[in-house]
Amino acid sequence: MSTLQQHARRAATVLALATLLGACSHGPHQPGGHDVTLTGGQEVPANTSTASGSSNIRVAHDRSVSGGVRYTGMVATVAHIHEAPVGANGPVIVPLVQTGAGMFAVPAGTMLTSPQYASYQAGNLYVNVHSAAYPAGEIRAQLKP
Structure with missing residues (x-):
């Protein structure tokens, strides 16, 4: 040869x-989703916080959820995944756990229900990080399927 x-x-x-x-x-078998950027301007109502964050939360076809949120410029109290479309607030469906300074994570073994997964597919889930200054949420991003 x-x-x-x-x-x-x-x-x-x-x-x-x-x-x-x-x-x-x-x-x-791979999780869906895209990295998103959290800002105060995406909160409802929008705010002028200079804090920011990024999320790599993924939802797999079996409805399992993984990933987390990193943030900077704020003192966070809690973080959650909520169910609501852009421009609206909705109920907490997944409380996140703080794993370190500036980081929250989805608890291991988290699964969405079928209706929650349908909401995710429709673009109707968001993640946000709360603070004492903004108890309803300081920074937010819609999760993208």
């Missing part, structure tokens, strides 16, 4: 592996 044929064979193998890995990483 010539050197050119060997390189072509290796390239084809690498391409096949890359395709396979790409397919595996986006299969139905």
